[in-house]
Amino acid sequence: MKAIKKELPFVTTWEFLLNCQPQDYNYNSQIKAAWDTLQKLRSASFESTELVRLSGHQDADIRLLALLALVAKETTDFVPVSIRLVDDFSPTLPALSERDWPNKKIRTSPQTVAEVARHCLRLVGWDFKGGANDKADFEPDAETWWKLRKSNGDWLGWYEFLYRRATNGVSPVQKEAKPAVKKFRDKVDRLPPKTRAWLLLYLADDIFMSSGLWQDWYATEQEMISAVRELGAPALVEFLQTGRRQGLKETAIDDPKKGARFISTYARHFFAPANADDLIALKQYTAAMDADPSRARQIKDLAFQHYSQKYDSWERAKVMATLADFGDEADRAVVAVWFYTELNDTGGSSAQSVFIKRLDQRRPLQAKEIVKLLVSDPSFDRLRPMDVLYLAFFLEKVAQDFSFDHNWRDEKADELRALLKNYFKIGFAAVAELKMPGRFLEKPEWAVELNGLGNSLVLQPGGSLLAVGMTAEDGGVRVLDAGDGKEKQRIAEHGRYLNVFFTPDGSKLLFHSSRTIHEIRVWDAASGEESWQAVAPQSRFQVAADKPFGLFEGDSNHDRFFWVDLATFKTVWSRDHERNRRRKTALSPDAKWIALVDEEFKTIQLLDSSKEAEVVTEFAGHASYPAKFVFSPDSTRLISVAEDERVILWDVTAKRMQSMFRGSGLRFGPVGFTADSQAFFVNSGFYSLGVYSMDGTPRFGIKCSGHRMEKVVPSRDGQFLFILVQHAGPSMGGTADKSRIECWRLK
Known part of the structure; x- marks a missing residue:
C-alpha cells in the first residue's frame, strides 16, 4: 500500500468510485499513469479483513487507499468503514480537479478522508445535506442506519451502487459497459419478484436523465411495464403518497x-x-x-x-x-x-x-x-x-x-x-435570401491598429473626432482624428468594457465602465477637461443621436430604466423592469422610441419615451431571441437579426413588419443602416459586410481581415463607414488581443 501511495501524484477519486477510466488526451499520460497505479488496489492479494484494519492506519493516505480498495471489491464491507471515516478531516492525497487544456497542465485540489468517505456513502443512498466541514448525521443515528441495511437483500441503494459501477457512471450507457450491465441484470433477475420490481423502478430515473425517453439499457420498456404492473395499483398509490x-x-x-x-x-x-x-x-x-x-x-x-x-x-x-x-x-x-x-x-x-x-x-x-x-x-x-x-x-x-x-x-x-x-x-411564402454582393470596395481610406480590444465606437456629430472605448482593464478611451485615424488624446479609465457616446451637439463625450455605477465621466471635446457627473444607478446607458436624452439601465440591484435629460443630468422618469431577466435595448435617434427585447421572448417591444416607456406595439417575426437591433438614422425603421438567421425590417411609423430576408452568420457581425436610411448592412460571410437596398438587392461589400467586425458607424454625410475590427487573442487561437479602426469611403 505504501508503494502505491508513493507512485500517486493525485487521485482520480470520483472516476475510481464509479469504475470509469478518465480521459488522458494530451497530458503526457499523467492521468493514465495515476489511473493505472490506482488499479493496483484491485489486487486479489488485498483481503477485506486486512483492508478494514488498514482503514484505521495512522497515515491518512493509507486509510484513503484502504477505503478505495474496499470499494473496488464491490462488497458492503466499505460501508461501515465509510461511516467510521465520515468525520475524518485529515488531509490526504490530492484529487484531480481540472485540466488546463491550452497549457496541458494538471491541476489538483486538496481533499480529506472524510470527503471520500462521504462520496462512498452517497453512492449507496446516504442523504446528507450539510457542508463539507459539517459533522455528518444519520437518520436516526449511524448505528441504526447501518443496522437497517446490513445483510438486507432488499436494500435498493446498494444495487444502485452496483449498477453505477457496471455502467461506469455514464449516461447513456456505452457499448463497452454492456457486458457488465448484463451481469448486473442477471443478478437482479435472481431477486424475489417484488424486490426485483421495486429495484427496476428505482433505477428508472437514470434512464430518464438522458433523453427523457426509455432506453433499453438494463430492461426493455415492456419488461419494465410488466414488472411494475405486478406491484399493483394500491402499492403504487401508497408509494406516490x-x-x-x-x-x-x-x-x-x-x-x-x-x-x-x-x-x-x-x-x-x-x-x-x-x-x-x-x-x-x-x-x-x-x-x-x-x-x-x-x-x-x-x-x-x-x-x-x-x-x-x-x-x-x-x-x-x-x-x-x-x-x-x-x-x-x-x-x-x-x-x-x-x-x-x-x-x-x-x-x-x-x-x-x-x-x-x-x-x-x-x-x-x-x-x-x-x-x-x-x-x-x-x-x-x-x-x-x-x-x-x-x-x-x-x-x-x-x-x-x-x-x-x-x-x-x-x-x-x-x-x-x-x-x-x-x-x-x-x-x-419562401423568405428571400440575401445574396453575396458581387462588388467589393478595394481598400479602406485609412486604417489604424489599437493595442487591445475595442468595446465601443462613436463618431462625433458634425465634428471630426472618433472615440473608442476599450475592453481591457486600464484600456481607457482613445480619441482619434476621423480624417486620418491619428490618436489625439488618450483618456485613462480603470474599469473594463467602456461604453462611449457623444452628446447630440458633439461638445461632450460621455463614458462609463464596469466600475462606474452611480456616475459617468464627461470629457469636454473643446477644452479636453474631464469631470464626473452623478446620475441614476446604472450598468449601461445609451444616448439619442439627435436629442439630448439618455436611457440609463439599472444594474441587478436597481432594476429600473431612467430617462435622463443630458442638459441637466436630471431624471425625467423611471420605470421598473422585472428582475433576473437579461434585456437589450435600442434608442431611436430622435429619442422618441425605445426598442426592448427580453431574452425569454422572441418579440421586440416598441416603447414610447414621451409616455414613460408605455408599450405601443410588439414586433413578432423571429423564431429565436433577437440578438441585435438598431434604429435607422431617420427613426422610421428598425432592423433586427437573430440566431434564426432572419433579417427583418420593421416599419416603426406603421407599426408592422416591412420585409424579411435570410442571411448567414448574421449574429456574428454588425447590423445597421446607411446615413440616408435607404440601405442596410449586415454580416455577409467571413470577415465581410454586405450593404443592401431595402428590397434586399446587394449594393456592395466590404472585406476586413480580422476575427470579426464589432461595430460599424456611418458618417452623417454618408461618405464614410468607420469599422471597429477585432483580432483574436490567445483564448481564440490568435496571438494577441488587438483592434483596428478602418475608414471606408463610400462616395
Whole structure:
C-alpha cells in the first residue's frame, strides 16, 4: 500500500468510485499513469479483513487507499468503514480537479478522508445535506442506519451502487459497459419478484436523465411495464403518497422519490378509473388522466389551477400532451392555442420541447393531426428552431427528406418549416435570401491598429473626432482624428468594457465602465477637461443621436430604466423592469422610441419615451431571441437579426413588419443602416459586410481581415463607414488581443 501511495501524484477519486477510466488526451499520460497505479488496489492479494484494519492506519493516505480498495471489491464491507471515516478531516492525497487544456497542465485540489468517505456513502443512498466541514448525521443515528441495511437483500441503494459501477457512471450507457450491465441484470433477475420490481423502478430515473425517453439499457420498456404492473395499483398509490415500498423487508430506507417519474409517465398501464381521485389528491394529474381518460378535460382544468406559475410550464406541457392524446377535435384545438401562447423561450428546453417529447413518448393515433394543427398555425414561423426539428421527427417522410446532421444550425429550421408545410400541403411564402454582393470596395481610406480590444465606437456629430472605448482593464478611451485615424488624446479609465457616446451637439463625450455605477465621466471635446457627473444607478446607458436624452439601465440591484435629460443630468422618469431577466435595448435617434427585447421572448417591444416607456406595439417575426437591433438614422425603421438567421425590417411609423430576408452568420457581425436610411448592412460571410437596398438587392461589400467586425458607424454625410475590427487573442487561437479602426469611403 505504501508503494502505491508513493507512485500517486493525485487521485482520480470520483472516476475510481464509479469504475470509469478518465480521459488522458494530451497530458503526457499523467492521468493514465495515476489511473493505472490506482488499479493496483484491485489486487486479489488485498483481503477485506486486512483492508478494514488498514482503514484505521495512522497515515491518512493509507486509510484513503484502504477505503478505495474496499470499494473496488464491490462488497458492503466499505460501508461501515465509510461511516467510521465520515468525520475524518485529515488531509490526504490530492484529487484531480481540472485540466488546463491550452497549457496541458494538471491541476489538483486538496481533499480529506472524510470527503471520500462521504462520496462512498452517497453512492449507496446516504442523504446528507450539510457542508463539507459539517459533522455528518444519520437518520436516526449511524448505528441504526447501518443496522437497517446490513445483510438486507432488499436494500435498493446498494444495487444502485452496483449498477453505477457496471455502467461506469455514464449516461447513456456505452457499448463497452454492456457486458457488465448484463451481469448486473442477471443478478437482479435472481431477486424475489417484488424486490426485483421495486429495484427496476428505482433505477428508472437514470434512464430518464438522458433523453427523457426509455432506453433499453438494463430492461426493455415492456419488461419494465410488466414488472411494475405486478406491484399493483394500491402499492403504487401508497408509494406516490408516502414513499414506502410494500413487500420489502424495510419499506422506507431508500430514496422515496426514485421511480415516481416512471409511474407517472406510464400510468396508463398501471391504473384504472377507480384510482383517478387518489391520483388527483396527490397532484398526479397526468396519471389521473391516464387512469380515467373520460375525465381528461376536467382534470386538465384542475391541473392548470394548480400549475399556475411561470416555473410550472413543463408540468402544463405534460398535461396538454395527455389532453391531446385523449381529447377530441375541440380539445386539440385548445392544445394548439396553448402551444403558441405558452412562453417559448430560446434557452434550454422549452415547454414546447417537453410537450413534443411527451407526445412522442405517448404516440397517440392522432399524432399527425396534432402536428398538422401546429404547423398550420401562423405562429409556426416563429416556433423555436429546435422545436421545429422535434416536430419533424414525428414524420418519417420529412425526417428522411431533410439532410439532418449533428451540426444543426438554427438557420436550417426554415428549410424544415418548408418541408413540413409541403408535407401537409399548406401554402407558404419562401423568405428571400440575401445574396453575396458581387462588388467589393478595394481598400479602406485609412486604417489604424489599437493595442487591445475595442468595446465601443462613436463618431462625433458634425465634428471630426472618433472615440473608442476599450475592453481591457486600464484600456481607457482613445480619441482619434476621423480624417486620418491619428490618436489625439488618450483618456485613462480603470474599469473594463467602456461604453462611449457623444452628446447630440458633439461638445461632450460621455463614458462609463464596469466600475462606474452611480456616475459617468464627461470629457469636454473643446477644452479636453474631464469631470464626473452623478446620475441614476446604472450598468449601461445609451444616448439619442439627435436629442439630448439618455436611457440609463439599472444594474441587478436597481432594476429600473431612467430617462435622463443630458442638459441637466436630471431624471425625467423611471420605470421598473422585472428582475433576473437579461434585456437589450435600442434608442431611436430622435429619442422618441425605445426598442426592448427580453431574452425569454422572441418579440421586440416598441416603447414610447414621451409616455414613460408605455408599450405601443410588439414586433413578432423571429423564431429565436433577437440578438441585435438598431434604429435607422431617420427613426422610421428598425432592423433586427437573430440566431434564426432572419433579417427583418420593421416599419416603426406603421407599426408592422416591412420585409424579411435570410442571411448567414448574421449574429456574428454588425447590423445597421446607411446615413440616408435607404440601405442596410449586415454580416455577409467571413470577415465581410454586405450593404443592401431595402428590397434586399446587394449594393456592395466590404472585406476586413480580422476575427470579426464589432461595430460599424456611418458618417452623417454618408461618405464614410468607420469599422471597429477585432483580432483574436490567445483564448481564440490568435496571438494577441488587438483592434483596428478602418475608414471606408463610400462616395
